[in-house]
Amino acid sequence: MINVSHLSKRFGNHEVLKEINLSIKQGEVVAIIGPSGSGKSTLLRCLNLLEKPNSGTIAIDQVILNSQHYNHKQETNLRKQSAMVFQHYNLFKNKTALENITYPLIVGQKMAKDKAKQYGLSLLERVGMLAYANQYPITLSGGQQQRVAIARALAVRPKVLLFDEPTSALDPERVHEVLQVMLKLAKENITMLIVTHEMEFAKYVADRIIFMSNGIIVEEGQAKSLIDNPQHELTQRFLRQLTDEVDFEI
Amino acid sequence: MNFNINYFFSVFPQILPYLPVTLFIAIVSILFAIILGLAIALIRNNRIIIIDSCLALFISLFRGIPSVVLLFIIYYGLPQIFPIMKHMGATTAAIICFSLKYSAYLAEIFRAGLASVDHGQKEAGLTSGLSTIQVYRGIILPQAMINALPNTGNMFISLLKDSSVAFFVGVQELLAAGKMLTANSFLYFETYLAVGIVYWLTVVAYSWLQKQLERKLTKPYHR
Numbered sequence: 001m002i003n004v005s006h007l008s009k010r011f012g013n014h015e016v017l018k019e020i021n022l023s024i025k026q027g028e029v030v031a032i033i034g035p036s037g038s039g040k041s042t043l044l045r046c047l048n049l050l051e052k053p054n055s056g057t058i059a060i061d062q063v064i065l066n067s068q069h070y071n072h073k074q075e076t077n078l079r080k081q082s083a084m085v086f087q088h089y090n091l092f093k094n095k096t097a098l099e100n101i102t103y104p105l106i107v108g109q110k111m112a113k114d115k116a117k118q119y120g121l122s123l124l125e126r127v128g129m130l131a132y133a134n135q136y137p138i139t140l141s142g143g144q145q146q147r148v149a150i151a152r153a154l155a156v157r158p159k160v161l162l163f164d165e166p167t168s169a170l171d172p173e174r175v176h177e178v179l180q181v182m183l184k185l186a187k188e189n190i191t192m193l194i195v196t197h198e199m200e201f202a203k204y205v206a207d208r209i210i211f212m213s214n215g216i217i218v219e220e221g222q223a224k225s226l227i228d229n230p231q232h233e234l235t236q237r238f239l240r241q242l243t244d245e246v247d248f249e250i
Numbered sequence: 251m252n253f254n255i256n257y258f259f260s261v262f263p264q265i266l267p268y269l270p271v272t273l274f275i276a277i278v279s280i281l282f283a284i285i286l287g288l289a290i291a292l293i294r295n296n297r298i299i300i301i302d303s304c305l306a307l308f309i310s311l312f313r314g315i316p317s318v319v320l321l322f323i324i325y326y327g328l329p330q331i332f333p334i335m336k337h338m339g340a341t342t343a344a345i346i347c348f349s350l351k352y353s354a355y356l357a358e359i360f361r362a363g364l365a366s367v368d369h370g371q372k373e374a375g376l377t378s379g380l381s382t383i384q385v386y387r388g389i390i391l392p393q394a395m396i397n398a399l400p401n402t403g404n405m406f407i408s409l410l411k412d413s414s415v416a417f418f419v420g421v422q423e424l425l426a427a428g429k430m431l432t433a434n435s436f437l438y439f440e441t442y443l444a445v446g447i448v449y450w451l452t453v454v455a456y457s458w459l460q461k462q463l464e465r466k467l468t469k470p471y472h473r
Contacts, residue, residue: 139473
């Protein structure tokens, strides 16, 4: 389904991704964890070319792209294989919840307006946002905006859904409603790649967890075993830090 | 004090027929200026060094030359260099002058407007399968325009008043109408005060219109 090989990315002299190899199966839910600056978001953003990789190949479904030479059409093609849910939701501010979903369909995919509207409403229902269809993003809470953003991402029927820290900007009491929706999608066999700090959620919902540090994949494995029984020292230290966080000494 | 109040009031009906000329110059010029200014802002957005410095020079030039001087260059100067422009009318010259000058101001306003739109909007559009042009048309430009609207309105107000400069090349507009009246009446204060009041009321009316427009357009951005 997804095959990434020898993917590298530099920002100036700083190597953010070092020869990443990764493959994900159809219907698999994979969580990427790791300290900030480890390159996990960059990896995700390379998959839809929001960041241009310096070398390596990316394949999603039938579309294969060599990052060293590709044209505009190939770029668009690869981008259409995935959809992304952002940390800061990034709903179109000048469009209602429903229009956020229908605009890419009507304009990008030339879907008939009526059909797009019906489809959009059904997606809003799926994420529990039907009652807010005609509201503008600014009137919605973070959790509500993120649920609309998930519906928008689903709308283009991507081969894979990319989540870039989807709950990091939310108030703690809003995290649950977004995770609930993601859990529902995971059960529907949608291929998902999730960069997250929610360890419990990752452990529960992901089939596989990848731990990244300093631009490389340090360790990967079945979700529960990686969290409960990490093998690599860096993974152990990272997970220990997370659980120790609350033990302040005053 | 010898203020001829009857004459003062009689000035209004005599100059008002020339208001459409002023409005025509201002509106046509601002439309051209908006198109040109937006094009410049969008091109500069791409930061191609050579083009960018050419456009920066364009902006600097037209912002730096007084309207009258620019108008004289266009109306009197250009036909001397390019004889084909000999038949250019004064109104046309004025519109060219104001379009160029105000496009330079608007380009900077639009650039700031574009910059104020969060980069995440573009990313969200691209990852939803939209092309860059579609993202700009449906998402970035509408938001940028709203951010730029108050300043664009101010530019239109400036332009409306600046259009009186067209009088210097013989355009029969509001100020020219007043000037003609003084030739017979010699009542300068009453005449030019009336001219000033007509400009002022036009600006007030326009400001009210713009406020309504802003209220309508910014609706999505209020809780």
